Amino acid sequence: MVARRKRLGQWRTWLHLLSLIVASSLCGQSQERPYFVTYSQDMEEPGNLEINFKGAQGSPKYANSFFSQTVEFEYGVKAWWTTEVYLDGQHTSSDSAIFTGWRWENRFRPLFGEHFINPVLYVEYENVNLADRSLLEVTGHDSISDFFLTNAQGRSETERSLELKLILGSNVRGWNISENFIAEKDLNESEPWEFGYAVGVSRPLRLAASAKPCVFCRENFALGAELYGGLGDLNGFGLKATSHYFGPTIGFNIPHGPTVSFSPNFGLNDNSVGKIYRFQVSYELQQIFSRTRSR
Amino acid sequence: MAASKKTTVSLGLSLCCGALIVLTGCGAGNAPQFKTDVDVTPAEDSIGERLFLDFRFAQYFATHMTGVNEPLAVGDPVVATVSTPGGRLPGPFAGQAINCRSCHFVTEFSGVAGAGNRTYSDFTTRSPIPLPMNSFTETPRNAMHMVGSLQGHPGATFLHFDGEFATPEDLVRATLTGRNFGWAPNQTQQAIAHIATIIRQDDGSSQLAQDRTNSLSYGTLFLGKDAKITPDLLIPAADRIDVQTATDEQILDLVAKCISTYMGDLLFQQDEFGRYIGSPYDVFLRINHLPTQPNAGETVPQYNQRLYQIVQGLSNPLYVDGTYGSFKYHAQPFQFGPTELAGLKIFLKAANGATDGAQHAGNCAACHPAPNFSDFLFHNTGVSQQEYDSANGVGAFVNLAIPSLADRNGNYDLYLPATANHPNASERFRREASSANPGYADLGLWNIYLNPDIPNPQPSLQLVVCAPGSDCSVDQGLGRTLAQFKTPTLRDLEDSQPYFHNGSTLTFRDVALFYINSSQLERLGMLRNAPPEFGGMSLSQDDIAALSAFLASLTEDYDDT
Numbered sequence: 116m117v118a119r120r121k122r123l124g125q126w127r128t129w130l131h132l133l134s135l136i137v138a139s140s141l142c143g144q145s146q147e148r149p150y151f152v153t154y155s156q157d158m159e160e161p162g163n164l165e166i167n168f169k170g171a172q173g174s175p176k177y178a179n180s181f182f183s184q185t186v187e188f189e190y191g192v193k194a195w196w197t198t199e200v201y202l203d204g205q206h207t208s209s210d211s212a213i214f215t216g217w218r219w220e221n222r223f224r225p226l227f228g229e230h231f232i233n234p235v236l237y238v239e240y241e242n243v244n245l246a247d248r249s250l251l252e253v254t255g256h257d258s259i260s261d262f263f264l265t266n267a268q269g270r271s272e273t274e275r276s277l278e279l280k281l282i283l284g285s286n287v288r289g290w291n292i293s294e295n296f297i298a299e300k301d302l303n304e305s306e307p308w309e310f311g312y313a314v315g316v317s318r319p320l321r322l323a324a325s326a327k328p329c330v331f332c333r334e335n336f337a338l339g340a341e342l343y344g345g346l347g348d349l350n351g352f353g354l355k356a357t358s359h360y361f362g363p364t365i366g367f368n369i370p371h372g373p374t375v376s377f378s379p380n381f382g383l384n385d386n387s388v389g390k391i392y393r394f395q396v397s398y399e400l401q402q403i404f405s406r407t408r409s410r
Numbered sequence: 411m412a413a414s415k416k417t418t419v420s421l422g423l424s425l426c427c428g429a430l431i432v433l434t435g436c437g438a439g440n441a442p443q444f445k446t447d448v449d450v451t452p453a454e455d456s457i458g459e460r461l462f463l464d465f466r467f468a469q470y471f472a473t474h475m476t477g478v479n480e481p482l483a484v485g486d487p488v489v490a491t492v493s494t495p496g497g498r499l500p501g502p503f504a505g506q507a508i509n510c511r512s513c514h515f516v517t518e519f520s521g522v523a524g525a526g527n528r529t530y531s532d533f534t535t536r537s538p539i540p541l542p543m544n545s546f547t548e549t550p551r552n553a554m555h556m557v558g559s560l561q562g563h564p565g566a567t568f569l570h571f572d573g574e575f576a577t578p579e580d581l582v583r584a585t586l587t588g589r590n591f592g593w594a595p596n597q598t599q600q601a602i603a604h605i606a607t608i609i610r611q612d613d614g615s616s617q618l619a620q621d622r623t624n625s626l627s628y629g630t631l632f633l634g635k636d637a638k639i640t641p642d643l644l645i646p647a648a649d650r651i652d653v654q655t656a657t658d659e660q661i662l663d664l665v666a667k668c669i670s671t672y673m674g675d676l677l678f679q680q681d682e683f684g685r686y687i688g689s690p691y692d693v694f695l696r697i698n699h700l701p702t703q704p705n706a707g708e709t710v711p712q713y714n715q716r717l718y719q720i721v722q723g724l725s726n727p728l729y730v731d732g733t734y735g736s737f738k739y740h741a742q743p744f745q746f747g748p749t750e751l752a753g754l755k756i757f758l759k760a761a762n763g764a765t766d767g768a769q770h771a772g773n774c775a776a777c778h779p780a781p782n783f784s785d786f787l788f789h790n791t792g793v794s795q796q797e798y799d800s801a802n803g804v805g806a807f808v809n810l811a812i813p814s815l816a817d818r819n820g821n822y823d824l825y826l827p828a829t830a831n832h833p834n835a836s837e838r839f840r841r842e843a844s845s846a847n848p849g850y851a852d853l854g855l856w857n858i859y860l861n862p863d864i865p866n867p868q869p870s871l872q873l874v875v876c877a878p879g880s881d882c883s884v885d886q887g888l889g890r891t892l893a894q895f896k897t898p899t900l901r902d903l904e905d906s907q908p909y910f911h912n913g914s915t916l917t918f919r920d921v922a923l924f925y926i927n928s929s930q931l932e933r934l935g936m937l938r939n940a941p942p943e944f945g946g947m948s949l950s951q952d953d954i955a956a957l958s959a960f961l962a963s964l965t966e967d968y969d970d971t
Binding site for chain 2: 176177178179207208209210211258259260263264265266267268271272385386
């Protein structure tokens, strides 16, 4: 009887462990990559809505410091289609706080299953004025001089542009490696296509989940790095007169809670802002519409 | 479990609400609207250009015309030739009468040796006028270049060297009906009636009308109803008038508005945000990512001090050479190199307790601050004193008797400029100094400030002359306006020489030498009504080459396009 209870206890322990592993593996799938600019191949779960708040603080040399805020609503329409809406705003010291515009992006994953390289196609329409400081991408000849515009000047011109990205992502031994190739076209003016890139690498501090639920376990943290910048335009492709940034990133997935990430970005040349501090808080609402329907 | 769900939903909603609050807060900002270049040229601009070039408003045309739309049998001799450093050249408006462009050229002499493009100025020290009047045969002063004179800036607008006009409309009205167009001070109403006649009877048959306004008459354009009026020539409904029923004054007002709109568009090359882009200096700032304008919340003087600190700290700047551009209208190379940078530093530097000229400090930015290179205010640099002393002996200007406010205004005809109210005024203090008439001098702003016949600029002038910290206890500060003249911009100076209000210098070297001498006079206490800005000036001959190079780096290819 005791032996049977012991066997039953062992079985329950294994079952409990198994459920923890399954849970943690699910948690791992939905774990946010600690990227700010780079897109990985991860798509939003169908029916889930993720709300993401991104902040960026910078003090460009010779210009007023700024704090930009972006709110992002990401919805998984299908397993292969994720759509997002961004709302951007910023505050510049000694200047003002203004709404700078919106973006609507769609990501499509053409190949199902996990491959060595997982491509995702990205299409975005931007309606953002030149006072935008979110630095969600760097393209063309974007430079520190762009930050010299006052908010009044910047908001006097709205850029409506189409942005295309080829996102390539790989998961190798717990590492995620993502590369983005960006092409952007201003639809208002006869400006050439502009190009840019973003590369990100990240890894959870521990791949296996802890046996017991915990908050500050290593598997809840991910470390990584990002490199991004401009590649000129159709009239002059390359690195000449372009800006580039590099920064380590850290993400903290709070169990049953939001994901918090932070990254100091460092400008790599004189065309770049010296330092930008980024942080983001994201929270995922699961099956948001079915939840509404059930009510 | 239920509690967990509630927590989840409430967390999500909180985040969402927080985000919305942040963004709503963002929208509550109060960034000021910034005037930027408009892609569509206002109709009044195009019509204004035609009016600017129309010679029929001149008194000569009024007295010699055979019909409003008929050419003159014999043109006014005053426009037959134009005086340039290279000698007298055939006038571009020969056979006609005087128009605004007669003293404010642009590309009329493009490529002509000894002449060249102008930034809406002429080539002479003082411009000839159609008829001798009040013993004047020329304008009292050098024709100030018009490009950039209506550039947006903090503070009030003043026009002409002495601030006679507070608005461009005032200036246009006074010019078209005044001495420069051949009308005597007591002929103002006659001039207005003549202008109205020209506008009413114009039939659009002239070459000028054909080139600028598709052969449409002024009456048609001002009415704004004809189907042939293209959108770029359609005057806004609120401004339209029927010239057949409008009063003469209403017609003149619309003429003034059109020409003023045209004048307002005369700006040095700028991007869509109003940042200068045309000169090697502008390119130097851009390629080194240096600030080209004050930051939000920063004053112009603060910006200039910051710019000085920045250029002082530049360790390895990129210099501008021919790879960044070239001049189409100037023979010199398009460059901003180490010499120009040294000149910029001298230009921006303010001396500390200068007792001599050894500090390499021009303190030029005190009155010519970047990016406009003008504070659009008034200063006495000593030019009038130099002119007077040259004619009447060293030290003569310091001893020149100048009346008090009460004396001056009580004896208007004796001292102040001629106006419609005082057509016989002597204007003795708005004249070129002369040994034959030792009572003649040019006291600049002094003629205008608190002048009862010139009321419009007074409120703004009062704010400038009696700015906080100024001593206005005596004569409301009239003495402080003595020999003060409006600061011109230094952009593209090569296309507007000769320099100063009397055109007394032709080269940058001469200008720098003048300031070396004038600031020396100030240090010796021998400059009458010396400007406080000279306290920060400490220049010597060693600085001339660099300063000249820097001033040359502000050159651009201005051609009115």
